Amino acid sequence: MQIDILSLFPEMFISPFAHSIIKRAIDKKLLSVNFTNPRDYTYDRHHQVDDVPFGGGAGMVLKPEPFFRAVTAVKKHIPVDKKSRTILLSPEGTPFSQDKAKHLATYDSLIFICGHYEGFDNRISEHLAEEKISIGDYVLTGGELACMVIVDAVSRMLPNVLGSQDSAPTDSFYNGLLEHPQYTRPRQYKDMSVPDVLLSGNHAYIDKWRQEKSLETTYKNRPDLLDKLNLSANQRALLEKIKNDCT
Known part of the structure; x- marks a missing residue:
């Protein structure tokens, strides 16, 4: 460009x-x-x-x-x-x-x-x-x-500009939602731990957790964004669970 x-x-x-x-x-x-x-x-x-x-x-x-x-x-x-x-x-x-x-x-x-x-x-x-x-x-x-x-x-949207082709699609707002929480080493810092699911090696489970946390982060911090999205049935079900957990 x-x-x-x-x-x-x-x-x-x-x-x-x-x-x-x-x-x-x-x-x-x-x-x-x-x-x-x-x-x-x-x-x-x-x-x-x-x-x-x-x-x-x-x-x-x-x-x-x-x-x-x-x-x-x-x-x-x-x-x-x-x-x-x-x-x-x-x-x-x-x-x-x-x-x-x-x-x-x-x-x-x-x-x-x-x-x-x-x-x-x-x-x-x-x-x-x-x-x-x-x-x-x-x-x-x-x-x-x-x-x-x-x-x-x-x-950031141009091909090959970012180090990984998967980086941009996981950014906040790319798909209308805020990004899920991220963690790195050390696993334990003071009294704060990395969620066990991220260490499980079960990528399907990790993806589900990340979807839920992305929705949760958006709901808690920018609920206005959810009004603009055409959520899937699975996302709507996750969102209802999040709302119930937050009440």
Whole structure:
């Protein structure tokens, strides 16, 4: 996948993308990340990217010309046969989710537009971006942090990026539920023990336990997620047992 990020502060991405999974994906050429500064596409010698809003008001608004020109330049390097998407990070966007991460991972190319200051000229929002995404109901100084979150989540969905092909499907939210509890050595720590079922070697029994614990964790911590799921008959029976045990 090719990812292009338009940002007035591209240096913010240096450390987050230089470590862990994203770095390994870049090193293995499973992912390429490029940065474009809209200041390089301004008309004036001061490289001005913002201006006062028409109609008055506080703050400065990002001008349309630098962003339109920057996106045009980026798209020249994307083959026409590649599936591409231009995304604006915005509080008014669709809430980001695991399903959205899986969907975005089906593209060959993603272009992210990060804002700053008071916001974008609406022509950027309405005519340049193909989609607007928000990572939550709060306001950040700029779109860079939101972009980092989305790139990290999408990268995990790409083939061969994670160490095991089974890692992503067991993540929280992948199938709509929170992940089951995990344990590792030592078996006994102070007065806390690893559940015996995980040491039994009976994988059918372990899978059943994990399904039940996944449902239990979701029910206790995010019951709202259960309303969105089409649970199987077996899952519904497990959920009823969990509810009875919790009362």
